[in-house]
Amino acid sequence: MLSRCLRSISRIPGNLILITLSHYMPKPQNNIPCHRITASLTSVSVLTCKRPNTVPLQVRSVATIVDPAARFDEMVIGPQRKYYFLGGKGGVGKTSCAASLAVKFADHGHPTIVISTDPAHSLSDSFAQDLAGGDLVPIEGLNSPLFALEINPEKAKEDFRTSSQKNGGSAVKDFMNNMGLGMLADQFGDLKLGELLDTPPPGLDEAIAISKVMQIVESSQYSMFSRIVFDTAPTGHTLRLLSLPDFLDASIGKIMKFKQKLASAASTFKSVLGKAAEQQDVPDKLQQLRERMTKVRDLFRDSNSTEFVIVTIPSVMAINESSRLHASLRKECVPVHRLIVNQILPPSVSGCKFCSTKRKDQMRAIDMIRNDPELANLRIIEADLVDLEIRGVPALKFMGDIVWR
Numbered sequence: 001m002l003s004r005c006l007r008s009i010s011r012i013p014g015n016l017i018l019i020t021l022s023h024y025m026p027k028p029q030n031n032i033p034c035h036r037i038t039a040s041l042t043s044v045s046v047l048t049c050k051r052p053n054t055v056p057l058q059v060r061s062v063a064t065i066v067d068p069a070a071r072f073d074e075m076v077i078g079p080q081r082k083y084y085f086l087g088g089k090g091g092v093g094k095t096s097c098a099a100s101l102a103v104k105f106a107d108h109g110h111p112t113i114v115i116s117t118d119p120a121h122s123l124s125d126s127f128a129q130d131l132a133g134g135d136l137v138p139i140e141g142l143n144s145p146l147f148a149l150e151i152n153p154e155k156a157k158e159d160f161r162t163s164s165q166k167n168g169g170s171a172v173k174d175f176m177n178n179m180g181l182g183m184l185a186d187q188f189g190d191l192k193l194g195e196l197l198d199t200p201p202p203g204l205d206e207a208i209a210i211s212k213v214m215q216i217v218e219s220s221q222y223s224m225f226s227r228i229v230f231d232t233a234p235t236g237h238t239l240r241l242l243s244l245p246d247f248l249d250a251s252i253g254k255i256m257k258f259k260q261k262l263a264s265a266a267s268t269f270k271s272v273l274g275k276a277a278e279q280q281d282v283p284d285k286l287q288q289l290r291e292r293m294t295k296v297r298d299l300f301r302d303s304n305s306t307e308f309v310i311v312t313i314p315s316v317m318a319i320n321e322s323s324r325l326h327a328s329l330r331k332e333c334v335p336v337h338r339l340i341v342n343q344i345l346p347p348s349v350s351g352c353k354f355c356s357t358k359r360k361d362q363m364r365a366i367d368m369i370r371n372d373p374e375l376a377n378l379r380i381i382e383a384d385l386v387d388l389e390i391r392g393v394p395a396l397k398f399m400g401d402i403v404w405r
């Protein structure tokens with residue numbers, strides 16, 4: 001209702017927001033429009049409706065508009081680089097939404113990269129191109145460059161584990177024994193080096209994948225790309241990923257402490273100091289990893305450049321999970337403004353009994369969103385279930401026009 005009638009919103013003096021509506025709106029006494037508008041605005045109280053098409057409202061705090069459109073114009077504006085992470089429950093349409101957003105950015109003149117960090121990739125299927133080779137692959141047929149990549153987290157984890165074992169885990173222990181400092185190993189038992197180096201915690205695979213991606217996006221070779229879209233793994237992985245930088249920070253902090261203790265202990269073994277210097281790069285590598293993890297965390301939290309878009313479907317289970325995801329993202333200070341409710345059965349299905357029953361269920365689930373304290377304030381983007389397979393650039397353009405309006 002509001003989106004159909006809305007022409008503009010502007011702040012006016014006296015802590016008022018002026019909402020100009022493009023359609024004729026009856027007076028508030030008629031009991032329709034202002035109530036509907038207040039239902040669509042949070043923390044708003046209606047003062048008066050002076051003229052049929054101009055409604056001044058007093059706000060207690062900045063109003064959030066629940067509007068069934070993505071406001072793509074806001075997303076596309078500005079040449080500075082922006083990151084969009086799309087996440088949610090498995091199978092809800094994260095990849096289709098991420099790929100269609102990347103296609104739309106590129107079609108609007110933004111050189112764009114889309115990266116899948118989901119271990120169960122479907123980005124290749126979505127673009128109908130093989131993107132699993134480890135390098136960015138150009139996607140044809142768009143106004144600006146679009147490159148896509150599927151990260152293989154298993155491989156990244158294996159690389160990390162191998163290099164840790166070579167340079168950090170066993171190498172650290174051998175190093176201590178060689179120096180005759182084996183007795184110090186017990187003293188450093190509380191450092192739990194193995195926790196980080198031998199048995200990587202869950203989520204490390206994706207963090208390393210994203211960290212690898214950071215390497216790509218930080219390099220001057222890719223500085224021209226102004227939009228980076230991530231198709232992330234289902235909720236559980238994403239949540240672990242978010243808590244990972246803090247975990248690693250603590251673990252790596254312990255190892256850095258270890259480095260300092262080792263340096264002071266080594267001073268009593270002057271003859272082996274030369275060897276100590278050779279091993280200097282072990283903690284330095286960890287320091288680099290720590291710095292990269294910190295950057296990943298900062299990137300997730302930077303509201304100027306980053307937005308996490310939650311994708312869901314209109315079912316009670318998916319909406320409950322989205323609510324939990326939003327609560328966790330909020331706790332981690334990750335900016336979230338939009339919730340895509342995908343695969344909604346269109347009203348035209350009313351001829352089919354099964355479909356219309358299903359649609360009623362979906363409408364009830366959508367009502368849940370509006371009453372959910374975590375989700376109600378997000379911009380809700382409604383996307384219909386379409387009767388074609390979302391595969392290949394033309395289908396993604398079609399999907400993009402449905403979702404990213």
Ligand SMILES: Nc1ncnc2c1ncn2[C@@H]1O[C@H](COP(=O)(O)OP(=O)(O)OP(=O)(O)O)[C@@H](O)[C@H]1O
Nearest residue numbers: 090091092093094095096122343384385386389390
């Ligand atoms: N609005 C839609 N209309 C019709 N089909 C859709 C829609 N959105 C997604 N699909 C289809 O649903 C399936 C799952 O979509 P997609 O792979 O994008 O989900 P996902 O959340 O990324 O899944 P996963 O968690 O398995 O990676 C695909 O076959 C896709 O084409």
